[in-house]
Amino acid sequence: MIDILIKNLPIIVVLCPLMMSLLVVLIPNIFFSWALTTLSTFLTFIFSILLYQEIQIHSHISYALGKWMPPIGIEYIIDKVAIIPVIIISGISFLATIFAYKIMPEEIEKKSISKVYSLWLLAIAGLLGLVTTGDAFNLFVFLEISSLASVALVAMGAHKDKQALVAAYNYLIIGAVGATLYVIGVGLLYGVTGTLNMADLTNRIADLNNNRALIAGFGFMIIGIMVKAAVFPLHIWLPRAYAYAPSAVSVLLAATATKASLYILARILFSIFENSENLINNTLLFVILPLSLLAIFAGTIMAIYEKDIKRLLAHSSVAQIGYITLAFAIGTKASIAAGFIHMFNHAIIKGGLFIAITSIGFYIKKRVTINNLSGLGRERPITFFCFVICSLSLAGLPLTAGFISKLYLIKASISSDGIWIAILILMSSALSVVYLWKIIEVLWMREGKKIVKKENPTIYISLIIITFLNIYFGLDASLVVNGSFGAADKLIGDLK
Amino acid sequence: MISSTIGIWNYWIVFCLMMIGLFLVIGRKNFLKKIVGLAIFQTSVFLLYITFGKIKGGTPPILNESIDTIYSNPLPHVLILTAIVVGVATTALGLSLVLRINSEYGSIEEDDVSAQDLVDYHDDIETGKNLDLKFKK
Numbered sequence: 001m002i003d004i005l006i007k008n009l010p011i012i013v014v015l016c017p018l019m020m021s022l023l024v025v026l027i028p029n030i031f032f033s034w035a036l037t038t039l040s041t042f043l044t045f046i047f048s049i050l051l052y053q054e055i056q057i058h059s060h061i062s063y064a065l066g067k068w069m070p071p072i073g074i075e076y077i078i079d080k081v082a083i084i085p086v087i088i089i090s091g092i093s094f095l096a097t098i099f100a101y102k103i104m105p106e107e108i109e110k111k112s113i114s115k116v117y118s119l120w121l122l123a124i125a126g127l128l129g130l131v132t133t134g135d136a137f138n139l140f141v142f143l144e145i146s147s148l149a150s151v152a153l154v155a156m157g158a159h160k161d162k163q164a165l166v167a168a169y170n171y172l173i174i175g176a177v178g179a180t181l182y183v184i185g186v187g188l189l190y191g192v193t194g195t196l197n198m199a200d201l202t203n204r205i206a207d208l209n210n211n212r213a214l215i216a217g218f219g220f221m222i223i224g225i226m227v228k229a230a231v232f233p234l235h236i237w238l239p240r241a242y243a244y245a246p247s248a249v250s251v252l253l254a255a256t257a258t259k260a261s262l263y264i265l266a267r268i269l270f271s272i273f274e275n276s277e278n279l280i281n282n283t284l285l286f287v288i289l290p291l292s293l294l295a296i297f298a299g300t301i302m303a304i305y306e307k308d309i310k311r312l313l314a315h316s317s318v319a320q321i322g323y324i325t326l327a328f329a330i331g332t333k334a335s336i337a338a339g340f341i342h343m344f345n346h347a348i349i350k351g352g353l354f355i356a357i358t359s360i361g362f363y364i365k366k367r368v369t370i371n372n373l374s375g376l377g378r379e380r381p382i383t384f385f386c387f388v389i390c391s392l393s394l395a396g397l398p399l400t401a402g403f404i405s406k407l408y409l410i411k412a413s414i415s416s417d418g419i420w421i422a423i424l425i426l427m428s429s430a431l432s433v434v435y436l437w438k439i440i441e442v443l444w445m446r447e448g449k450k451i452v453k454k455e456n457p458t459i460y461i462s463l464i465i466i467t468f469l470n471i472y473f474g475l476d477a478s479l480v481v482n483g484s485f486g487a488a489d490k491l492i493g494d495l496k
Numbered sequence: 497m498i499s500s501t502i503g504i505w506n507y508w509i510v511f512c513l514m515m516i517g518l519f520l521v522i523g524r525k526n527f528l529k530k531i532v533g534l535a536i537f538q539t540s541v542f543l544l545y546i547t548f549g550k551i552k553g554g555t556p557p558i559l560n561e562s563i564d565t566i567y568s569n570p571l572p573h574v575l576i577l578t579a580i581v582v583g584v585a586t587t588a589l590g591l592s593l594v595l596r597i598n599s600e601y602g603s604i605e606e607d608d609v610s611a612q613d614l615v616d617y618h619d620d621i622e623t624g625k626n627l628d629l630k631f632k633k
Contacts, residue, residue: 137575144582148589155593162600163613169593173530176586177521180538183579191548
């Protein structure tokens with residue numbers, strides 16, 4: 001029994017939320033639909049932990065869907081790289097589901113709650129499928145499952161704020177164009193190689209150096225995924241979508257959605273196209289590196305001038321995504337590892353910040369802007385305390401998780417002769433303190449109204465766990481660091 | 497030269513449709529027209545895949561007795577079947593969003609909608625009126 005479970009884990013991780021989402025939609029009761037959602041995200045998390053243990057033994061699990069052997073059949077691959085986003089997505093979605101219990105019925109019509117949870121699980125299933133699949137076209141299907149589900153989730157925010165509709169619409173259009181560009185790329189690649197399996201693609205691309213269709217296909221794929229990952233000039237959909245979505249949805253999307261796409265980006269750059277070094281090196285140096293640096297500064301400066309706090313955090317997400325792609329762009333083993341470390345740390349930091357700020361906003365029943373938050377930190381000391389710790393972590397102060405990722409990123413950039421990159425990273429970290437301090441000052445220093453409503457314990461469970469994780473991985477980062485170096489090792493091997 | 501240009505006329509059609517679709521998505525301010533553009537854009541990609549699958553002189557891929565039959569590649573058709581489903585879902589979701597936008601804003605022109613949003617944003621943040629969000633129960 002256990003044997004069969006272990007054998008089929010790569011597909012069970014995806015199927016668990018997918019099947020449960022079909023079940024959840026049938027349950028009209030608010031509590032039971034939430035309980036089932038929590039159960040299935042919890043099970044998914046347990047399964048991904050089991051997968052993690054399996055990976056420590058086998059280091060590469062390939063699962064042939066329906067016993068159709070790859071490269072003809074669809075293959076699911078879990079290796080030391082894929083396990084990182086799997087753990088991030090399943091873990092954060094579990095915490096976000098716990099957080100959703102009290103806050104979801106406040107913001108969404110009672111009768112559509114179970115449908116929302118169904119979409120919620122569908123989005124999680126799509127993201128997990130995105131990172132586990134080893135088939136380039138199957139990836140597109142999961143990309144669309146996750147993005148259509150998240151568009152519908154964002155649109156549910158229309159119950160309290162009609163701008164959510166326009167945000168969802170823009171997300172849909174831009175996301176669909178991105179996904180279609182990705183499909184064009186896959187089509188061109190299929191045209192020249194005759195295969196869709198990623199491992200097989202890697203081998204066949206080796207014989208086709210400087211084929212024009214190959215280069216065009218690569219360009220289309222990269223642009224398509226960069227739209228989904230919200231890399232700098234293609235990030236327009238992100239701030240609005242995160243700002244006007246229901247609170248719980250903001251938490252889920254901000255912590256997980258772009259991580260999956262960033263993982264795919266790393267996979268395309270360093271795994272599928274590992275044999276066309278010239279192409280990759282040029283792309284990293286002339287496209288990804290400048291765009292990441294622009295992202296870091298544009299995101300941070302936009303955040304400094306923003307007054308809507310959820311949008312502010314979304315702009316800061318753009319900057320943080322910039323750090324991750326910057327780490328990929330440097331292209332050494334240490335820097336790719338730093339990218340994965342920051343991918344994990346950013347998930348827990350942004351998850352914590354969004355939970356803290358939306359749970360304060362939840363009491364005031366207003367848009368969470370600078371003016372509306374005066375003095376609320378003193379009313380909600382635990383939430384405020386957690387918010388401050390996550391902020392420090394975002395700015396990269398020692399003893400927090402954010403410090404570890406900045407440390408490894410700066411170390412990697414110095415060791416590859418990029419002192420100026422290290423200086424820019426430090427400067428942008430200093431700038432990020434500006435917008436974080438702005439929020440903290442408003443929350444704590446200003447006089448404000450009292451809130452009568454009692455504090456709700458279900459919100460604190462996930463907030464405190466995430467804050468604890470932020471401190472724990474700041475003190476003992478060996479787990480994340482080892483995992484990330486394993487991933488980087490797997491991705492670029494002994495080449496560099 | 498001419499024969500090679502005309503010989504790939506399928507790709508020219510794909511190219512034209514793709515550009516028309518993309519132009520509609522980027523250039524039009526009407527939310528409905530953007531969806532139409534998106535649908536055309538996606539259709540052009542379907543056509544691109546189908547063109548890949550065709551082999552000169554190839555028959556439909558149904559197994560027959562003779563050894564030297566050339567088969568067309570069926571895989572792109574299967575892939576596109578999936579992509580069509582995704583495209584339909586995208587269009588349906590987009591159209592339903594346009595319907596909701598129309599009922600909330602009374603317009604589906606991007607300029608009108610963003611003007612209303614801007615006023616809303618200004619009231620909310622700059623003047624500090626702190627409008628309560630309307631919760632419909």
